[in-house]
Amino acid sequence: MSQAHGAAPQSELLRRMFDAAIASAQPELCIPPHLPAPPRGRLVVIGAGKASAAMARAVERHWTGPLSGLVVTRYGYNVPCERIEIVEASHPVPDAAGLAAAQRMLDRVRGLTADDLVLCLISGGGSALLPLPLPGITLEDKQALSRSLLACGATISEINCVRRHLSAIKGGRLAAACHPAQVLTLAISDVPGDCPHEIASGPTVADPSRCEDAIAIVRRYGIALPQAMRAVLEGGLGESVKPDDPRLARAEYRLVAAPQLALEAAARVARAAGYAAHILGDAIEGEARHVGTVLAGIARQAAERAQPFAPPCVLLSGGETTVTVRGAGRGGRNVECLLAMLLALQGHPRIHALAGDTDGVDGSVDVAGAWIGPGTLAHAAALGLKAQEALAGNDAHGFFGALGLSVSTGPTRTNVNDFRALLVDAAA
Known part of the structure; x- marks a missing residue:
């Protein structure tokens, strides 16, 4: 995996931000x-x-x-x-x-x-x-x-x-x-x-x-x-x-x-790593897949147009989305949001993301969430995993588990709701 702006791999930075959010509460x-x-x-x-x-x-x-x-x-x-x-x-x-x-x-x-x-x-x-x-x-x-x-x-x-x-x-x-x-x-x-x-x-x-x-x-x-x-x-x-x-x-x-304080703690970690950190909101609601699509669109605009924020930057948000379960999967609002995000980003080379629940349990599964990078969609296709089918069946947990991209924390013994971070690197 490529290196984040000035320091650790992007996935490590995303996880440190998530851990900081949990620790603050x-x-x-x-x-x-x-x-x-x-x-x-x-x-x-x-x-x-x-x-x-x-x-x-x-x-x-x-x-x-x-x-x-x-x-x-x-x-x-x-x-x-x-x-x-x-x-x-x-x-x-x-x-x-x-x-x-x-x-x-x-x-x-x-x-x-x-x-x-x-x-x-x-x-x-x-x-x-x-x-x-x-x-x-x-x-x-x-x-x-x-x-x-x-x-x-x-x-x-x-x-x-x-x-x-x-x-x-x-x-x-x-x-x-x-x-x-x-x-x-x-x-x-x-x-x-x-x-x-x-x-x-x-x-x-x-x-x-x-x-x-x-x-x-x-x-x-x-x-x-x-x-x-x-x-x-x-x-x-x-x-x-x-x-x-x-x-x-x-x-x-x-x-x-509260969620806002947790996002501020994550922002401090991002800034210490050389990224501008922007909190989009601590009370974002709506269908998880729709929120994921919108967040991906904002990240792409930042990456390609330097609007509304110039990269390198991190876009943080919290709140509580919802999942309408229609398929046979196990749901999970954070992983469903992330899976929709993955599809909308289409392997963008400079965007990484993590979504997780600060209580360590996303939906009914003892997994906090997952993370994605530019190569995630291609890797899934190489393994025969179909992202669109997984989203339609509410099976994001199964999808990310098969890729080894699940984020597990164990019981955090706190709960300040959802955590989402999109990391947008600058162009080379």
């Missing part, structure tokens, strides 16, 4: 500055998400007084804690372990006093990990709905709106159960726009959306609901906690890590 770095003063009463730690166990460990390491608690994280994302119980559950489709943990979490915060403090640690993935349905709705109902929402092409905002109105713990209900205790939520954002009620479906914040909004989303994507779910939404029984609810008067919310 590590709980050990971002949690301690936000820890509160000790309360007069008890400190109870709760939380959910792919980063929640690592967040809990950071709290334990930097908190000198007594505490107890319970957090739930994804299978494989556990870290050892001494005073906070860590439960593992399924993501992205919920399971019985998550349901039991959610019920126990509610039980722990009931009966607190005004002198007590609840420290809630929230990160991406918390919605699936706290699947406590409203009465009459079964776990099996929730699982089927999750699969339908994940496959239909709905945005994360739409998915979480439906989740909030069918849950006994999301949409501010967890904070309401803590009343009259003080609640401080420390959150790591994985959603476009960093909106508090979208991160893990907002268990400790007010929700401005309504049951009618959830019904409209379900109808938009043609999702068939069981009778119990329809009754909850149509009868208004799933209405979430609203901004004027007095039970949230003592609830505070702080964002401690």
Whole structure:
């Protein structure tokens, strides 16, 4: 592989940028500055998400007084804690372990006093990990709905709106159960726009959306609901906690890590290697394949016209795209975006790219993403791999795996959403 501008191969630089983005959102770095003063009463730690166990460990390491608690994280994302119980559950489709943990979490915060403090640690993935349905709705109902929402092409905002109105713990209900205790939520954002009620479906914040909004989303994507779910939404029984609810008067919310900060960390790595770094956006949404095509077009314009940026440069972006699964493949929004990018670039000799999920899991596969270079498309053809067929079948993971171009991180124990970097070298 050719050398990057002034230093390492392009693939190595892309990976160092990705690693820097992940490192910027590590709980050990971002949690301690936000820890509160000790309360007069008890400190109870709760939380959910792919980063929640690592967040809990950071709290334990930097908190000198007594505490107890319970957090739930994804299978494989556990870290050892001494005073906070860590439960593992399924993501992205919920399971019985998550349901039991959610019920126990509610039980722990009931009966607190005004002198007590609840420290809630929230990160991406918390919605699936706290699947406590409203009465009459079964776990099996929730699982089927999750699969339908994940496959239909709905945005994360739409998915979480439906989740909030069918849950006994999301949409501010967890904070309401803590009343009259003080609640401080420390959150790591994985959603476009960093909106508090979208991160893990907002268990400790007010929700401005309504049951009618959830019904409209379900109808938009043609999702068939069981009778119990329809009754909850149509009868208004799933209405979430609203901004004027007095039970949230003592609830505070702080964002401690976010996609923009991760992109800025990657930009610093690019600049240190001699590339101009440009952040195109931290909240880019849309069908993954369409986003990939557009990003490829911007990179080609930079390479050939020095517009809107002159090479050598790196184009960075984040957000959360979607995949409408129509084929038999395993999906994965980052690899699907990258595969569409590969087809649009057509082996451009000066453009390399990486796309990955900062939680280390792209879709349902324990692979973060993949990378491409100028020779990737020709190499695939020589091996008999057909990029267009792989894209049509939502099988980007299979395509890049066969080429040995997958990017694996293992559990990162954080989550600040998608990461995309296109590296554009100057002409020789």
